[in-house]
Amino acid sequence: MKKTAVAPSNIAFIKYWGKADDVLRLPLNSSLSMNLSNTSTVTTIEFSSAYKKDDISLLDGTFSSHEIARVILGLNRIRKRADVRLRARVMTKNTFPKGTGAAASASGFAALTVAGFAALGLTLSEKELTIFARMGSGSACRSIPDGYVFWEKGNSSDTSFAYSLYPHTYWNLYDVLVIVDDGMKKISSTKGQEAVHTSPLLEKRLSGIPEKINRTKKAFQEKNFPLLGEIIEDDCLSMHHVMQTQTPPLFYWNEATKKIIKKVRMWRYEGIHVYFTIDAGPNVHLICEKPFVDAIKKKLADVEEVKNIIVNTSTPGAHLIDEHLF
Ligand code: PMV
Numbered sequence: 001m002k003k004t005a006v007a008p009s010n011i012a013f014i015k016y017w018g019k020a021d022d023v024l025r026l027p028l029n030s031s032l033s034m035n036l037s038n039t040s041t042v043t044t045i046e047f048s049s050a051y052k053k054d055d056i057s058l059l060d061g062t063f064s065s066h067e068i069a070r071v072i073l074g075l076n077r078i079r080k081r082a083d084v085r086l087r088a089r090v091m092t093k094n095t096f097p098k099g100t101g102a103a104a105s106a107s108g109f110a111a112l113t114v115a116g117f118a119a120l121g122l123t124l125s126e127k128e129l130t131i132f133a134r135m136g137s138g139s140a141c142r143s144i145p146d147g148y149v150f151w152e153k154g155n156s157s158d159t160s161f162a163y164s165l166y167p168h169t170y171w172n173l174y175d176v177l178v179i180v181d182d183g184m185k186k187i188s189s190t191k192g193q194e195a196v197h198t199s200p201l202l203e204k205r206l207s208g209i210p211e212k213i214n215r216t217k218k219a220f221q222e223k224n225f226p227l228l229g230e231i232i233e234d235d236c237l238s239m240h241h242v243m244q245t246q247t248p249p250l251f252y253w254n255e256a257t258k259k260i261i262k263k264v265r266m267w268r269y270e271g272i273h274v275y276f277t278i279d280a281g282p283n284v285h286l287i288c289e290k291p292f293v294d295a296i297k298k299k300l301a302d303v304e305e306v307k308n309i310i311v312n313t314s315t316p317g318a319h320l321i322d323e324h325l326f
Pocket of ligand 1 (some may be wrong): 105279
């Protein structure tokens, strides 16, 4: 009855921003991402009649009451599917600071889903696991399949799921995550997305997504890095333009974010093949192929605003491990 799962976070190359259904977390558009090897979450779950209530804890930190309530809702969905009433002890550990835009909710709900069903002895298909993870946090569904993942937006809970487009071994891409702010996210992505319909740019963004997805798939097929990089930056800016034109406007960037964006362009002129993308926070993900990782790290060493660097490769999705947290 005790199981532990590890799940990677993921970075979207084609982002999701905005939901068609807030409760089921059905997205307004399909998205495509890469799992990240060094920003992951480990979760141990034990269901037992000895527990009178759910006990949720974070090793080396504390969850807010809102976060605990969200985890309990996730447990309730798992219990309902398994048709049990047992309470659970849940312990979680992140390998990265939360609220940094390194999407702890994605890795967190992916790990919770995989460990939770296993702890109740239920074997679900990968597709169904992604559906349950999605209901905890949209992007969590992309942290379950291997490597490079596509989340089909669908039009119902059963048709909105994620699957692996290519295994993590297919292409040796790197994500150099640049931490310029290690504090908590000011406005969560769940909250931020509620006002997405107030942006006059939303419709234009959504109408361009299918074509962008086709071009991304082509870039993957050909392993055409400059083409992929251009799409990554274009889609990141398109999502942030929507955020910035919502009412009230959402500005996740700070001065250091903008400085790095400018530097990335300069570095490209100097021959370093690197492109940026940014989630709902100020930190910057630098996407490159292996030969450029060292040059990028060297460049970042000279940028005083950089607090930390986490180098990620692509990696398998959420899976069970033998070492428990309690
Ligand atoms: O998974 P959520 O609901 O926290 O939203 C995440 C949204 C972005 O990270 C900003 C974009 C994405 O597709 O990951």
